[in-house]
Amino acid sequence: MAYVQDTAHHPRSFWTQYVWSQDHKVIAVQYACTAITVGLVGLVLSNLMRLQLGFPGQFAFINAERYYQFVTMHGMIMVIYLLTALFLGGFGNYLIPLMVGARDMVFPYLNMLSFWVYLLSVLVLMASFFVPGGPTGAGWTLYPPQAILPGTPGHDWGIITMLVSLLIFIVATTMGGLNYVTTVLQARCEGMTLLRMPLSVWGIFVATILALLAFPALFVSGVMMMLDKTLGTSFFMPALVSMGQVSGHKGGSPLLFQHLFWFFGHPEVYIVALPAFGVVSDLISVHARKAIFGYRMMVWAIVVIGGLSFIVWAHHMFVSGMNPWFGFFFATSTLIIAVPTAIKVYNWVLTLWRGDIHLTVPMLFTLAFILTFLAGGLTGLFLGNVSVDIPLSGTYFVVAHFHMVMGVAPLLVVFGGIYHWFPKVTGRMLDDRIGKLHFWITFIGTYLIYFPMHYLGVLGMPRRYYNFDGYQFIPASAQTLNTFITVVALVVGAAQLLFIFNLAWSTFRGRQAPPNPWRAASLEWQTPATPPPHGNWGPQLPVVYRWAYAYSVPDAPQDFITQNAPPEAGGQELEPHGNPGRTKGAVT
Amino acid sequence: MLFAFVLIAIVIASVLFHFVSPWWATPLASNWQSMDDMLTITLLVTSLFFVVIIFFLAYTLLRYRHRDGGRASYEPENRKLERWLIAITTVGITSLLAPGLFVYAKYVNAPRDAIVLEILGQQWLWHYRFPGADGKLGLTDARFVSATNPFGLNPGDPAGQDDFLVAGAEVHLPLNIPVKVLLRSHDVLHDFFVPPFRARMNIVPGQVSTFWFTPTVPGRYEAMCAQLCGIGHPNMRGYVVVEDEAMFHAWLKAQPTYAMAMADGGAAAATPATGDADNRVALGQTLAQSKGCVACHTFDGSARVGPTWKGLYGATRPLADGSTVLADARYLRRSILEPQAQVVKGFPPIMPAAGLTGDEVAALVAYIQSLGSPAPDAPGQKAQR
Numbered sequence: 022m023a024y025v026q027d028t029a030h031h032p033r034s035f036w037t038q039y040v041w042s043q044d045h046k047v048i049a050v051q052y053a054c055t056a057i058t059v060g061l062v063g064l065v066l067s068n069l070m071r072l073q074l075g076f077p078g079q080f081a082f083i084n085a086e087r088y089y090q091f092v093t094m095h096g097m098i099m100v101i102y103l104l105t106a107l108f109l110g111g112f113g114n115y116l117i118p119l120m121v122g123a124r125d126m127v128f129p130y131l132n133m134l135s136f137w138v139y140l141l142s143v144l145v146l147m148a149s150f151f152v153p154g155g156p157t158g159a160g161w162t163l164y165p166p167q168a169i170l171p172g173t174p175g176h177d178w179g180i181i182t183m184l185v186s187l188l189i190f191i192v193a194t195t196m197g198g199l200n201y202v203t204t205v206l207q208a209r210c211e212g213m214t215l216l217r218m219p220l221s222v223w224g225i226f227v228a229t230i231l232a233l234l235a236f237p238a239l240f241v242s243g244v245m246m247m248l249d250k251t252l253g254t255s256f257f258m259p260a261l262v263s264m265g266q267v268s269g270h271k272g273g274s275p276l277l278f279q280h281l282f283w284f285f286g287h288p289e290v291y292i293v294a295l296p297a298f299g300v301v302s303d304l305i306s307v308h309a310r311k312a313i314f315g316y317r318m319m320v321w322a323i324v325v326i327g328g329l330s331f332i333v334w335a336h337h338m339f340v341s342g343m344n345p346w347f348g349f350f351f352a353t354s355t356l357i358i359a360v361p362t363a364i365k366v367y368n369w370v371l372t373l374w375r376g377d378i379h380l381t382v383p384m385l386f387t388l389a390f391i392l393t394f395l396a397g398g399l400t401g402l403f404l405g406n407v408s409v410d411i412p413l414s415g416t417y418f419v420v421a422h423f424h425m426v427m428g429v430a431p432l433l434v435v436f437g438g439i440y441h442w443f444p445k446v447t448g449r450m451l452d453d454r455i456g457k458l459h460f461w462i463t464f465i466g467t468y469l470i471y472f473p474m475h476y477l478g479v480l481g482m483p484r485r486y487y488n489f490d491g492y493q494f495i496p497a498s499a500q501t502l503n504t505f506i507t508v509v510a511l512v513v514g515a516a517q518l519l520f521i522f523n524l525a526w527s528t529f530r531g532r533q534a535p536p537n538p539w540r541a542a543s544l545e546w547q548t549p550a551t552p553p554p555h556g557n558w559g560p561q562l563p564v565v566y567r568w569a570y571a572y573s574v575p576d577a578p579q580d581f582i583t584q585n586a587p588p589e590a591g592g593q594e595l596e597p598h599g600n601p602g603r604t605k606g607a608v609t
Numbered sequence: 610m611l612f613a614f615v616l617i618a619i620v621i622a623s624v625l626f627h628f629v630s631p632w633w634a635t636p637l638a639s640n641w642q643s644m645d646d647m648l649t650i651t652l653l654v655t656s657l658f659f660v661v662i663i664f665f666l667a668y669t670l671l672r673y674r675h676r677d678g679g680r681a682s683y684e685p686e687n688r689k690l691e692r693w694l695i696a697i698t699t700v701g702i703t704s705l706l707a708p709g710l711f712v713y714a715k716y717v718n719a720p721r722d723a724i725v726l727e728i729l730g731q732q733w734l735w736h737y738r739f740p741g742a743d744g745k746l747g748l749t750d751a752r753f754v755s756a757t758n759p760f761g762l763n764p765g766d767p768a769g770q771d772d773f774l775v776a777g778a779e780v781h782l783p784l785n786i787p788v789k790v791l792l793r794s795h796d797v798l799h800d801f802f803v804p805p806f807r808a809r810m811n812i813v814p815g816q817v818s819t820f821w822f823t824p825t826v827p828g829r830y831e832a833m834c835a836q837l838c839g840i841g842h843p844n845m846r847g848y849v850v851v852e853d854e855a856m857f858h859a860w861l862k863a864q865p866t867y868a869m870a871m872a873d874g875g876a877a878a879a880t881p882a883t884g885d886a887d888n889r890v891a892l893g894q895t896l897a898q899s900k901g902c903v904a905c906h907t908f909d910g911s912a913r914v915g916p917t918w919k920g921l922y923g924a925t926r927p928l929a930d931g932s933t934v935l936a937d938a939r940y941l942r943r944s945i946l947e948p949q950a951q952v953v954k955g956f957p958p959i960m961p962a963a964g965l966t967g968d969e970v971a972a973l974v975a976y977i978q979s980l981g982s983p984a985p986d987a988p989g990q991k992a993q994r
Contacts, residue, residue, distance in 0.1 A: 085840050085914050086957065160837045166814060167797035172732050172839035172959045259815025260751040262761070262795045264732070265961045267752055275798060275813050309673075311681035315691055340800065342792070342811045342818030345717040349710055356706045363658075363698045364691070370662060371690075373669045377681040380612055380674065388612060388666070392619065395662060399655035406705055408712035409647045412634070412807040415800060415835040465615075472623060476632035479648075481804030483835040486843040494804060494831055498631050573681035580680055 031555050043129035044555045045114045048136050050446065052110030053439075055136075056103050059143050061517070063098035066091040068514045075507025077488050077500075085487045086174040089158030092485060093175075094150075096161030097183070100289065101190060102143055104431055108296040109194065109232065110139060112438060113201050113225040115446065119545035120222045122210025122563045122585075124556045126200045135197035142189035149175070149182035157183045160485060162286070165257040165278050169250040171264050180250060184243045191236045191243075201229045210544075212565035216320065217584070219543045219569040220313065223320050224299020227327040228292045234331070235288035242281035249273070276343055283334035290427050291330040295323055297434040298365055301387050303569070304437055305369050307541045308384035309376030310580050312570040315368045322361040329358045339407045340414045348407040355405035359398070366395055377573065377580070381539070382456035386437030389464040390430050396468075397426025400475060418478025421471045429467040436463070436520065443524075444538050445545060448552050449531030452523050459519040466513035470506050477502065542581045543569040567593035613670040620663045624656070638805035638830060638851070640787075640823040643712040645807070651705055658701065716808070719821035723787035726780065729760055730792070730799030730812040732961065733841030734901025735832065736760060737780040741771025741866055751795045751814075756962050761795055762867050773864040777899035779829075779848040783857035787823045800836035803849055811836050824851040840914045840959065844904035886975065893976025896969055905960070908980055915960060916953050923982040927954040941974045 039047060070091045073083040083091070114132065118125055126132045149156040158174030159167060167173045168180050175183075205226045209218070218226075245256035249270070257278040258270035306313040313319060335343060335351040369391055378384070400422040404410045413419065436459070443451045477499055482489065489495055537546040549559040563585040571582040571592035582592035637645055673681075727746055729736040736759050740746045747762050747769015754761035762769045782788055792801060792812040799812040808822040832847035852860070897903055905914035916926070924936050929952045934940055943950055948960035965973070 085843075089837075089840065158840070164798055164837070167837065167839050170797060170839075171957070172797070172841070174840060174957070261797075261814045262751050262754040263797075264959055265756065267754065272815075274815060276816070309681060312683060312685045314684070315686045317686070318691055340810050342813040342816065348713055348717070352710060352713070353706060356702050359702050360695060360698050364695060366662065367691075367694045370666050370669065371687075373666070373673065375682040375684065376669075376673050377676075377679045378670060378674050380670075385612060388616075388670070391666060392616060392663060395659060399659055402655055402702075402705055403648070403651050406647065406651060406709040408644055408709045408716060409651050411716065411809065412641075412644060412648075412804070414809075415802070468619060473626065473630070473632075476630050479634050480632045481635055481802070483802065483833060483843075485837045488843050490844075491846075492831055492833065494635050496631065502632070570685070573683050575683055 038555075041133060043125070043133045045118050045126045045129070045132060046446070046553065046557075048132050049111050049113075049115035051136050052106055052114060052139065055140055055143060056107040056111060057521075059098055059146075060103035060107075061521070062147070063095050063103060064514050064517060066095040066098070068511055070095065071507040071510040073487065075504040075510075077490070086155070086158060088487045089160070089485070090156045090174050090179070093158050093161055093163075094146075094156050097187075098146070099428060100161065100293070101187070102146060104293045104427075104435075105194065105232070105289070106139060106190075107435060108293060108431070109201065109225065109229060110136065110197055112221070112296055112300065112435075113197070113229065115442065116221055116545060117201055117204050117225060118208070119445075119548065119553065119557060120219050120543060120569075121205060121208065121213050122544050122558070122565060123204055123208035124558060124562070127203045127208050128200050131196050132200050135193050135200065138189060138196065139193035142186045142193060145182055145186040145189060149179055149186070152178035152182055154178050162279075162282060163246070164282075165246055165249065165275050166259075166261060166263075166270075169246065169258075170268075181247065184247045184250075187243050188240060191240045194232055194236055198229045198233045201225065202233070210562050210565060213544075213584075216317065217565060217568045219299070220302035220316070220319055220323070221296070221299040223323050224295040224297070224302075227323050228295040231288040231295070231327050231330060232292050235285045235292065237285075238281045239285035242278055242285075246278065276338075276341060279338055279341055280335070280343075283337045284331075286337065287334040288327075288330045290423075291326060293427055293431045295327060297390070297431040298323060300434050300438045301369060301390055302365075302372075303543065304383050304387040304434075304441055305372050306570050306572060307441075307539050307543075308381055308387070309373050309378045310572045311372055311376035312572050313368070314371040314374075315364075316568065316570060318364060319368055322364050325361045326358060329354060329361075333358055333405075336405050336407075336410070339410045352405060352407040356402065359402060359405070362398060366391065366398070381440075382451070382453055382460060383437045383441035383539075385457070385460045385464075386433045386440065389460070390433040390437065393425055393433060393464075393467065394430040396472070397422055397424075397430055401426060412481070413478055415483055416478035416480075417482050417484055418475050420484045421474035421478060424474075425467075425471045429471065433464070436460070439524075441539065442545075443527070444534030444551070445548075446552060447528050447531070448534055449527055449529075450534045450538065451527045451531060455519050455523045459516055459523065462516035462519075463513060466509050466516065469509045470513065473502055474506060540579070540581050542571050542583050544584045547583050547585050566590075610671070610674065613667040613674075616663055616667040616670070620660055620667075624660070627656075635805045636826075637807065638824060638826040638828065639807060640825055641807040643715070647705075647709050647712055650708065654701055654705055716820070719789040719819065720787045723789035723821055724783070725789050725791060726782070727760075727791045727793060728780075728801050728812070730794045730796075730801065730834065730838070730845075731759055731901075732796050732839055733834070733845040733904035735778055735780075735801070735845070735847040737775035739773040739775070739861060739864070741773060743768055743771060746791070747772050747867065749793065754795050756965070757870075759795075760793075764871070770866065770868040772867045773861055774867055774870055775864050777895075778846060778901070779850060781850045781852060781857050781860045782824050783854040784824060784827055784851055786854065787821055789819060789821045792818045792820075797838045798836045799834050799838050799845070801832055801847070802835035803830045803832045805830055806849075809835065824849075827851050827853070840957065841904040844914075845901075846904070889972045889975040890979045892969070893972035893974070893979075896965070896973055897976060900965070902973070915956055918977045918980045920981050920983045922978040922980070928952065929954050929956075929958070938974050938978070941977055942970055945970050945973060 072080050073088050154175050154177050156175045157179035248254040249256055249258050255270040255273035257275055258273040260271045261268050302313050333355045335347050336355045339348055440451050536551040565584045566588045573580045574592040582590045727738040745768040747766040749761040751761055794812045794814040802809045806822050808820045810818045810820040830849045834845035907917045910917050910919040921936050925933050926936050927933050949958050952958045
């Protein structure tokens, strides 16, 4: 599309520019703000549930029903409505067109629609707090039969609003996802080969493909459970007796739901993790002034992890009562996935080796991610190996593991990414001192929360317990530890207000940012204006001549060469596995 | 600088924590030493990776932190190094997976000489059943489930007539004899979890799942539910007593069979309620435990899923429909027999009807009465949650 033609579509009024916007950057900010807002709700819920665990019975309003509702809503909000939406809808939307040199997503209207549908799903989710009986308390996995039977909080209205909200969310994700994939495949600028894309784009791209393939499993299970609940069908419901009443169900399988749920649920872990992997790679490279180590291997690792993530789901079900012979296959596939994941960790560390490391705030968050992700990933080897998992399954070990690996670790990347790209989004820098304070409390605090929690799990304390009254095998010291964890969780929770304040204050009062404050080579920093206007590139689309990691190239005048610098600037001849003589770049 | 030292401190503190922490697995009481060994192997291998990688990271940060005029080297890849790292990781992973699968192979094959125990999970209590003299368990079906027949045993199946139905939350097992556990539920998912045995499996309605273990240490062990099963989940208490074989058989013989229990249902009701008051209270207390009342009702005044029994007798309670009721013997009896009839405000209408004889109801009411009446100075207090 010619740019002249394009300008005719530039928004003119406040409403079309910021509200019904079709600009991917505005939509990204809308997604991010909504996700962060709903994430704060999830954060408050986690602190409320920690209050009960740390000080059992001392807060009268946290009764058992509410406790389970808090647990459930916290989990669902954080996994789906915060992390998935933020990485794909927020980071994906903002970064893909800028990083691949496109003017916008290929379907801007669909992109806008995706956000508004997402917002609707969030509103329906929040509405479930106000329906009769309150939100569902079935646990975020929503396992039937209990999710839709009396004895579980919110088993009428709560579960229905939850399912409706999820179905709407999946519609939004699908609209967004089709857009991201098509944009990556079709709208790259001249010279931007797939193997010149920054790893952030690779991570988001593969994660989006996973989302497109995995969410349908959640969609159908949501529809089926809704039918079981409202029409009395028996997809997941065997003949059963609930509260003394023989129900009309017959022949359904609760395990069918679990298979469908985890067929979605395990790729979901990587829908969150792969964008984080990508962003971390880029941040390390920029702030260590060094080319990412083993770029091609990093790309393959992302692709292989994405593929394998579809054949490991039943490791969530080792003790579910499924055919126990499955355990051999799923334990093996699960441990195999550790190899490409380990490669990523090695390559991040090796990128730092002989680098020129600047400990900026984004870099601090990135390095903290490496430690947290490593700890959480290694405990995954406990749970993925079926005979080690049997006693640990369903205990606090699991809670500690998945919070480290897919809760805290990706969130550290979110923070790092926001500190890194905020100057591009707003033209202002986030405040460094507040950033460092926020970083230290969050990093040290979360480690203090989750590292000792593993030990409660090894002891045998089950998760999803409202209280542990009178269990003799649990020593009193375990309660002391729980109180300690709660206190730290409250501090970490409160510290997130620093981040919110920093965002709000810096948006209007922050130091003016230069166009490329981190001296990054990738394309998003090379826009003619900062923040980039609608259309991103002005009259002339950029042309790319090299990969995104031309840092500290020998004999180059600066320690980075931008992707769109003319071929004479050099830096392209050492492309990984590239033909040493190849200097064609955009001409290819 | 600071960050690198913090990384080193975290690694050292984590290792120290492991050694000084009072929290670790409960002492093993079953044959699954191999699971504990796998845990140890996994811990060693993963800790090694953790310590080495983080120390290397910290060293890198110290060595290559930004200095004025410093410049990074340009080394986009090193295929030889990458291949080595893949190889080392693969060796590490294999050293975990291979022994792990051998242990699991034992887990999925129960020994042929194992005795059979059926555990039935019900919201929120446990039932246990052993096959009788014929060595076979009778068929069950959800449509036969009633308060007096929680297993849903088919009355027409002769194999079920001699099944031992254990009364109460406690089950006994013989020492050093493998037990194959059959797990059933007629309502929702459960999981029978005794941490010192290590072995466990979810209970799924509509199917039978199994696991096996051999108890190796005599004692009384707590069982808990480890799969969220609704609001009473944390209070689904059970006990396993491991004792020598002779004592176990003596105990088992004392358990009623299905045929006896069916006949007994009528007999108990016919027994005149002549027991003195103390005996009745004691019986009520036992019933509160064995029938699972304690999953939801406390004796100490704290609210759980249901209202506490402390100070309940004689209190005026607000009901869900806006009216109030005096919690006298008549009201309590009705609430036990028809739980949904008069639900107290603020509590979910989820109490199942327990299969109790008239006598047993009277004993429970007597027990509730023994827990005291409301304090005269605070009549409204008990109505709050």
